[in-house]
Amino acid sequence: MNKIFKLAMLSTTATALLLSAVQAQETVVWWDFLGGGDGVRMKSLIERFNTEHEGEITIEGTTLEWGTPFYSKVQTSSAIGEGPDVMTYHLSRVPLGVDSGALAEISTDDLAAVGLGADTFASANWEAGQSDGKQYAVPFDIHSIVLYYNKDKLAEAGLLGEDGKPTGLDGADNFMAALEQLQPNSEYALSLQTSGDGTPWRVFYSLFGQQDGVFLGEDGTFLPDDSIPKAVSAVETMASWVEGGFAPALTEYEGSVALFTSGAAALHMNGVWEVPTMTDLAAKGELGFEWGAIAIPTFFDHPATWADSHGFAIPSNGGKEMTPEKKAAVFEVIAWMNKNSLAWADAGHIPAYSPTRDSEEFKTMEPNATYSVLADTAVFDPKSTLAGVASPVYDAVANYIAPAMNGEMSPQDAIDEMKADLQDQAD
Structure with a gap:
């Protein structure tokens, strides 16, 4: 009887540990619109992230059709609280995303906690993710x-x-x-x-x-x-x-x-x-x-x-609040992607994250390094609900x-x- 009791206790303990491990791992639902070479490189980055964060955070990625179909899907899904946790977003679309209520404001404190902020991006690039002085998207690249x-x-x-x-x-x-x-x-x-x-x-x-x-x-x-x-x-x-x-x-x-x-x-x-x-x-x-x-x-x-930028945005999702654990996982994803964006530069893009753009590795990457001056001379689309991609x-x-x-x-x-x-x- 005692043996049976001990076995039962061990079984209960193992189950509790397993449940604890499962609960500790956050799944981040991710949407993007990236096809072709961009899509291949992003999938590779997601695989690397998941490997490095095994047991902690898993990105569950879905790729949707580029352009109007993507943004229409985001708007309707966010309105009913069924959007992803994080998504790629053209910064030129931020004004319309904010006007339609599809985007959640991004806290500078949350970004600072993972080492991101205005001082880690070119000023015009950082401001392209804003509306009325508030941040709604984090730059990932500059493409021109x-x-x-x-x-x-x-x-x-x-x-x-x-x-x-x-x-x-x-x-x-x-x-x-x-x-x-x-x-x-x-x-x-x-x-x-x-x-x-x-x-x-x-x-x-x-x-x-x-x-x-x-x-x-x-x-x-x-x-x-x-x-x-x-x-x-x-x-x-x-x-x-x-x-x-x-x-x-x-x-x-x-x-x-x-x-x-x-x-x-x-x-x-x-x-x-x-x-x-x-x-x-x-x-x-x-x-x-x-x-x-x-x-x-x-x-x-x-x-x-x-210039425009692929960036990362968080849908408003009908005002549904993320748990602190989920939010921490989402910002870890955003920060990790920027800090590992040298691999993204293989697609021809200029990294938005200044430490990557200023790195010796990027400075020897051609032809990107030759035209990287664009980061300082970029003119982004006018901030209007009538402007931006599609x-x-x-x-x-x-x-x-x-x-x-x-x-x-x-x-x-x-x-x-x-x-x-x-x-x-x-x-």
């Missing part, structure tokens, strides 16, 4: 557009310096002269998306930012009168590349990439996220030329380049700026109609 180049073609045209990087491209006139030098030995001197919204917006906003243009005034006016000439100049510059036959007309995103990777174009304007494409093709011996990437040239007054601003670019690039309407008309369209939606 860059200028990819075919070293062979630039060397042939005398546009490659001794350091192997392009020379003589700054200034709108100099850039046009360079296109003229490159054109004879290429189908196109420059390839970029000239149909749709993505690249046209990113290039326009870069050129506009280089002139200190104001897209959204403090009083809520889109494209205030004194910024209209700057916007027109940006579109005129973009249209001149197509009009001169240096860049292809009415070309979709994928086609613009193919023109460069096939060797048909000497230069290519696109996001840093295409770095893995170039790296992988080169590794397979399928690229056929040496390539590099630099920050977008300075066409106007000073360097400035459109927004009315992007729609307006497809409806007005892209047609102007292709000679289907004048740059002045394009800007006037875009201004009127966005103002009507805002009022």
Whole structure:
């Protein structure tokens, strides 16, 4: 009997210990929208995190469709308290996320507890995660557009310096002269998306930012009168590349990439996220030329380049409070991802976390290190519920700026109609 009692006690103790271990492990429900090379790298990071935190924290990850479907799902799920514990989020979408009530405010004390704060990120990047001075997202990277180049073609045209990087491209006139030098030995001197919204917006906003243009005034006016000439100049510059036959007309995103990777174009304007494409093709011996990437040239007054960030946000989930243990686990996830973001830089991104960006390991990572100056010259999307990824601003670019690039309407008309369209939606 005594033996049976002891066995029962041992069994009860073992069960209690097991339950205690299970209860001590926090499961963090995670949503992201990352596909392609980004998705592969993020899954690898999640696996590393789970291995290092075995028995303590487990990330339970789900990948949803990028763009509008993701943000619609977040909004509806958060409203009924069924959202994840943490999610990836474009910082350009923060104003709309806050306005719709989908995002929870993030405490600076909670961030400080895991070593994160305003002093660990570039100021513009940190502020891009704010709305009305309150923090709603933590930056993870800075992704911008860059200028990819075919070293062979630039060397042939005398546009490659001794350091192997392009020379003589700054200034709108100099850039046009360079296109003229490159054109004879290429189908196109420059390839970029000239149909749709993505690249046209990113290039326009870069050129506009280089002139200190104001897209959204403090009083809520889109494209205030004194910024209209700057916007027109940006579109005129973009249209001149197509009009001169240096860049292809009415070309979709994928086609613009193919023109460069096939060797048909000497230069290519696109996001840093295409770095893995170039790296992988080169590794397979399928690229056929040496390539590099630099920050977008300075066409106007000073360097400035459109940028956005993948960040981490916490849904409001109908006001449901996290347990202290869950909250600690969520912030450990956010901090760990930033502190291990060198692996994320393999996707072409610039780490948002300053200690990683300033590390010797990152400084020797090419071509990222070459264009990492973008962290200091980045211009983020205007803070508006109409701006950001898959927004009315992007729609307006497809409806007005892209047609102007292709000679289907004048740059002045394009800007006037875009201004009127966005103002009507805002009022």
